[in-house]
Amino acid sequence: MEEHHCCFYSKMLSRFSISSFMLSLVIVLVVRVLYVMYQCGKPFPKGASRSFTTLIVLGSGGHTAEMLSLLSVLRMDRFTPRFYIAAATDNMSLHKARSFEDSLADKPAVKEDSLQYTQIYRSREVGQSYVTSVWTTILATVHALWLMIRIRPQVILCNGPGTCIPLCVIAFLFKVVGIRWSSIFYVESVARVKKLSLSGLLLYRLRLADQFFVQWPQLQNKYPRAHYVGCLM
Structure with missing residues (x-):
């Protein structure tokens, strides 16, 4: 009987320890997420690097033209x-980016190895069924990672x-996990006048x-945390 009670208390203690650990982990994670959200948007600290490794996301339907217009200033x-x-199915955007880089006035100062062009799988193509998009979404996420x-x-950008x-x-x-602090700058398309795009939302x-x-x-009035910068095109 005593052995039975001892075993019972050991199991209870083990479960309590696991529950306490999981609760502590959740609390730490929540605090870390809140801290990251609080720090987002703050300027780079003094003494930060003079140049920043920059990822520029291009897209069809006018997104690339707007992005290159932004980069030009x-x-x-x-x-x-x-x-x-x-996107892997976008055959024009990277070509436009190369042409843009070739047209820069300071082209001689740009090292070839400081420019890279790559493609990424899309989560879902236009007209693709939701069933098959599950696999493509997983593939796109792994590729993005x-x-x-x-x-x-x-x-x-x-x-x-x-x-x-x-x-x-x-x-x-x-x-959140402390691997890298990447500052994300999002500029909503000029075509979005009354409401945000799904990505922006x-x-x-x-x-x-x-x-x-x-x-x-009017978008800033509707979404007060956004910054109004006027038309950039």
Whole structure:
């Protein structure tokens, strides 16, 4: 009988220890997530690197043209090395990015190894069934994880293509676990006048973006955490 009670108490103690550990882990994780969300959007600390490894997400349907227009007014020497990413089925965006880089006035100062162009699998193609999209979503997520581990960007620039979502989610998780702090800058497309795109809405609601910019004042009124910058095109 005593052995039975001893075994019972041992099991209870073991379960209590496991429960306490899991509860502590959840609390630490929640605190860390809240801390990351609080720190998001703050400027880089003094003494930060003069240049930042930058991931630039391109997309069809005008996203690439808007992104390249935005890049044309930035100090490109601050955003180097640069990694351009487009969907695997997007055959034009990376070509436009190469043409843009070739047209820069400071082309001689740009080292060839500081520019890289790569493609990423899409979670779901237009018209693809939801059943088959489960597999493609898993594949796209794994591919995005591999790219983020390889690139480990300090800055992510995106403006709406769906391919930016897994990259931004992984970047946020990297912040939480302390792998890499990537500042996410999202600029909503100029075509979005009254409401955000699905990508923009997800990044805004989940507070994944460090800075969120819109190009129409009515959008800022509707989404007060966004910054109105006027039309950039």
